[in-house]
Amino acid sequence: xxxxxxxxxxxxxxxxxxxxxxxxxxxxxxxxxxxxxxxxxxxxxxxxxxxxxxxxxxxxxxxxxxxxxxxxxxxxxxxxxxxxxxxxxxxxxxxxxxxxxxxxxxxxxxxxxxxxxxxxxxxxxxxxxxxxxxxxxxxxxxxxxxxxxxxxxxxxxxxxxxxxxxxxxxxxxxxxxxxxxxxxxxxxxxxxxxxxxxxxxxxxxxxxxxxxxxxxxxxxxxxxxxxxxxxxxxxxxxxxxxxxxxxxxxxxxxxxxxxxxxxxxxxxxxxxxxxxxxxxxxxxxxxxxxxxxxxxxxxxxxxxxxxxxxxxxxxxxxxxxxxxxxxxxxxxxxxxxxxxxxxxxxxxxxxxxxxxxxxxxxxxxxx
Numbered sequence: 001x002x003x004x005x006x007x008x009x010x011x012x013x014x015x016x017x018x019x020x021x022x023x024x025x026x027x028x029x030x031x032x033x034x035x036x037x038x039x040x041x042x043x044x045x046x047x048x049x050x051x052x053x054x055x056x057x058x059x060x061x062x063x064x065x066x067x068x069x070x071x072x073x074x075x076x077x078x079x080x081x082x083x084x085x086x087x088x089x090x091x092x093x094x095x096x097x098x099x100x101x102x103x104x105x106x107x108x109x110x111x112x113x114x115x116x117x118x119x120x121x122x123x124x125x126x127x128x129x130x131x132x133x134x135x136x137x138x139x140x141x142x143x144x145x146x147x148x149x150x151x152x153x154x155x156x157x158x159x160x161x162x163x164x165x166x167x168x169x170x171x172x173x174x175x176x177x178x179x180x181x182x183x184x185x186x187x188x189x190x191x192x193x194x195x196x197x198x199x200x201x202x203x204x205x206x207x208x209x210x211x212x213x214x215x216x217x218x219x220x221x222x223x224x225x226x227x228x229x230x231x232x233x234x235x236x237x238x239x240x241x242x243x244x245x246x247x248x249x250x251x252x253x254x255x256x257x258x259x260x261x262x263x264x265x266x267x268x269x270x271x272x273x274x275x276x277x278x279x280x281x282x283x284x285x286x287x288x289x290x291x292x293x294x295x296x297x298x299x300x301x302x303x304x305x306x307x308x309x310x311x312x313x314x315x316x317x318x319x320x321x322x323x324x325x326x327x328x329x330x331x332x333x334x335x336x337x338x339x340x341x342x343x344x345x346x347x348x349x350x351x352x353x354x355x356x357x358x359x360x361x362x363x364x365x366x367x
Contacts, residue, residue, distance in 0.1 A: 019103040026109055034121040045122040049245045052115060056219040061195050066222055068215030069200040116216035119247035125254070128188055131354035133347075137287050141295070143353045144284055147277040148298050150261075154270040155300050165305035168229040168267050172198070175229060175268075179236045182263050185244065185255050187355075194240035198225040206317040211235040214242035231310050233271035234260055250347035253279075257352060274303060276352050283349050 033040065060067050086092055109117075126133045158166045168175070176196045183194055199205055199212070199222040212223040212235040221239035223232060237256035246252050253275075260272025277299075285292035296304075 016099050016103045019106040020099065022110060023102060023106045026106065026113065030113065033118070037121055037123045040118050040121050041123045044118045045245045049116075049119060053219050053243065053245070057193070057195065060218055060220055064197075066197045066200050066215070066218075066220055068218035068220045068222065071215070071217060073200075112216050115219065116214075116247070119245045122245070122247070125188070125246070125248070125251045126351060126354065129354075131351060131358065133350035133354055135350055135353045137284075139353050139357070140280065140284050140287065140349070141291070143349075143356055144277070144280045144292075144295060145298075146356060147273055147280055148295065150273045151270065151277055151303050152298070152300050154266055154273060155303050157266055158270060159302050161302065163301045163305070165302050165309060166230070166267070166270060172223075172225055172229060172232050175233055176223065176236050178265055178268065179233065179240065179259065179263070183237070183240055183259055185241075185258060187258070194221060194243035196221050196223055196236050196240060198223055202226040206314075207319055209314065209317070212239045214239055219243060226313075228310050228313050230271050230274065230306055231313070233268050234275045237272075250351065253348035254351035254355070257348065258355070274307065276348070277303075278307060279349050280352070 086097065125131075155162075155166060176198075180195055197220055202225045205211070205213075205224040206226050210224060211227050211231055212221070214221050221236075221243050223236050223239060225232070227235065234256050237259045238252050241252040241255035241259075244255070246255060257272050257276050260268050260275070263269055263272070281292055281296060284295070
């Protein structure tokens with residue numbers, strides 16, 4: 001028994017040493033490989049990642065609840081337990097604590113980058129689609145006008161009264177299934193077949209200010225089931241876009257917009273157009289507030305009521321800790337190559353403008 005304990009001790013000591021040595025090696029390797037997006041695109045994003053995703057999908061797709069949420073819950077409980085045990089000891093072995101923390105950090109980073117993280121450094125979507133993402137105020141206005149017209153037409157189809165918000169009768173489970181059934185991005189071949197789960201921590205996500213997330217360790221896309229249905233539709237498509245290996249938030253937003261407006265269900269189309277409308281209004285307001293306020297007057301008040309419902313939902317969950325959490329996520333995005341951080345979500349506007357201009361705004365038809 002003593003020999004067994006000694007062997008276990010030596011094995012763990014060697015494992016800790018290897019993981020700690022891997023930390024600087026991972027940093028150097030990542031610093032090198034991220035300069036070769038073509039290699040990442042061809043060998044990781046188009047070959048290895050789809051293989052990994054399909055393996056995870058095979059094991060987790062049929063499980064009705066989120067394994068990733070349980071994993072995070074277990075990790076939090078484990079960390080809290082270890083902290084309590086550490087401070088109960090008469091003498092804290094700080095070298096052991098630092099060794100354990102560095103080892104765990106190294107292991108997490110290794111799994112994260114192999115599973116998902118390298119997708120942050122693939123070729124930008126606008127390059128693959130040959131989109132010009134530079135636009136001027138006139139182009140922004142033209143796109144905004146189109147989105148107002150499209151949203152108004154769909155609102156008229158879905159609501160009898162201009163001032164009444166659109167009401168979606170079917171459940172969020174049906175919404176998720178509808179988006180999953182028709183999810184595609186035929187502008188560019190992306191192989192994985194995405195799926196969605198409702199997060200077990202909906203209330204917590206609401207207080208954190210998140211509508212959903214992709215778990216990079218189980219590759220499950222999660223939606224916050226507490227959010228309004230209109231918000232839920234676009235969030236579902238956004239998180240599924242991440243499962244395609246699209247790491248950029250602006251690109252995931254664009255693919256969500258593309259899927260929703262091209263969906264056969266008019267309610268989902270409505271969610272896509274009003275989603276892009278919000279972002280375009282924000283951009284136009286930043287450039288020309290008076291023009292933005294004048295143009296928004298053309299929007300039916302029922303649409304504004306729908307958007308107000310989403311805004312009021314998030315206000316109910318506002319708290320002093322949310323900005324701190326968002327600041328942490330902003331730093332995470334910047335550390336993974338998205339220089340604009342949370343603001344990168346707004347970069348979707350350039351992709352929407354480029355897409356609608358390339359398709360001459362005529363390919364999108366609303367009956």
